[in-house]
Every structure is written in structure tokens, then in C-alpha cells.
Amino acid sequence: MDPLTPDELGRVRSLATSSLCDADKTFALPDPAIRAMVPDVRMAGPAVTVVAPDDHLPVLAAAGEAPVGSVLVVVNPRGTRAVAGELIASEARRRGLAGMVIDGYCRDVAGLRRIGLPVFARGTTPASGSARDPRGRDEGPVALGGVPVRPGDLVLGDDDGLAIATPDQVRAALAGAEEVERAEAAVLAGMAEGRGGRSLADHTNLADHRAARAAGQDSWLRFLV
Numbered sequence: 001m002d003p004l005t006p007d008e009l010g011r012v013r014s015l016a017t018s019s020l021c022d023a024d025k026t027f028a029l030p031d032p033a034i035r036a037m038v039p040d041v042r043m044a045g046p047a048v049t050v051v052a053p054d055d056h057l058p059v060l061a062a063a064g065e066a067p068v069g070s071v072l073v074v075v076n077p078r079g080t081r082a083v084a085g086e087l088i089a090s091e092a093r094r095r096g097l098a099g100m101v102i103d104g105y106c107r108d109v110a111g112l113r114r115i116g117l118p119v120f121a122r123g124t125t126p127a128s129g130s131a132r133d134p135r136g137r138d139e140g141p142v143a144l145g146g147v148p149v150r151p152g153d154l155v156l157g158d159d160d161g162l163a164i165a166t167p168d169q170v171r172a173a174l175a176g177a178e179e180v181e182r183a184e185a186a187v188l189a190g191m192a193e194g195r196g197g198r199s200l201a202d203h204t205n206l207a208d209h210r211a212a213r214a215a216g217q218d219s220w221l222r223f224l225v
């Protein structure tokens, strides 16, 4: 699995995660309870996995080691304590990481908003755990919100949530996702004139599609743009 080129990564980062999920409906979807802790984020990068059992030391170590552009994927699934906050997020931003995803809790959300690094988690809690676990980054796969993530898998996310795919899957979905966004932009422009504009139904094969489905035929809803 060849990593994405900088040009391909730039194209991925310009796309909504929903468009990529439309282009390939097989992307793995971690539990949607793991969501963006700061608004207006878009994240894409290869995973660096971290196991942090109610202990932020592995996260702190991994934030200082992970390659530029990577996403820290931190698992603390049954934990009750925060395993990252504004200090670790600042270090991740300083080092040029693409973001952090935590199957567990974070804290310092006001600071996270100021930093603006994409951080995804199940929520926040003010209480930190210990700082004693000597592990750094993990070299193996982890389960993030119920789905496997291997180091090097691409972690995609924005305000809608997260998706996981291999670089080859994302590469293959790029053109389709760009086409989805072109078509949706044309539909939105067509409706922008308000009551004088074209309806959403006018931009689709809605009537024919419903009739075909009512007749039990195979049919797909399509944009007519």
C-alpha cells in the first residue's frame, strides 16, 4: 500500500469526508460517538497508533515522535480519564501532525479551540489519568470505535465524523468524490435563487426513480446536472 502523494493528500483535504464516503461506501466507520471536539475541522493523514490505558504518557511520547502529517490514533476504550489536552495538542501542532483521534476522553477543550488542531474524542472530562506507562507509539493495529486501524491506514475526519480506509481505497475514491462535490455545488447553485430557482427534485430523477422503485425495478437516485 503506497502512501498518498502530497498532491493526492491535498486533494483529499479539499474534500468533505461525506463525499469520499459517497464515492466508496465500504470505508470503515468508527463509532460516531467519537466526534470533533473543535468545530470547522478537516483532517486526513496516515495513522500512528497509541495505546493509553488511562495514562497520557504514551500520547505525550508519540506526539513528539510521530511523522509530520500523521494522525495520532489513541485508544483508551474503557478508560474514564482524559489522555490528552492542550499541551499535547500544542506539541502535535508544533510538530506538524494532522490531528489526534481518541477512543476515550480529552480535556482543556477551550485550549483545543484556540489551537485549532483537529481533535476527535468521545467527549471531555476534567480529570487526567496517570503518567507512568512507558510505551510510546504502538507498532500494531488497534480497534478505534469498533473498527481496526493499522499504522499507515488513512484517517479521514471532519465535523461529520471519521472514516478509515487504505491509501489505495482513498486514491481510487478521489475522482468520484470530486464529481460528487461538483454535482452538489451545481444543485445548490440551482436552488440558490429561492422560490424562483429549481427545486431539489428538479435536479434529480426523483419521479422516475420512485416510480421504478414502486414497480419493484432496480433504479438509482441520480443528479441531473
Ligand SMILES: O=C([O-])CC(=O)C(=O)O
Residues within 6 Å of the ligand: 056, 082, 083, 084, 085, 086, 087, 088, 089, 106, 107, 108, 128, 129
Ligand atoms: O490529559 C492530560 O493529562 C494531558 C493534558 O492535560 C494536556 O495535554 O494538556
Ligand SMILES: [Mg+2]
Residues within 6 Å of the ligand: 085, 086, 087, 108
Ligand atoms: Mg492540560
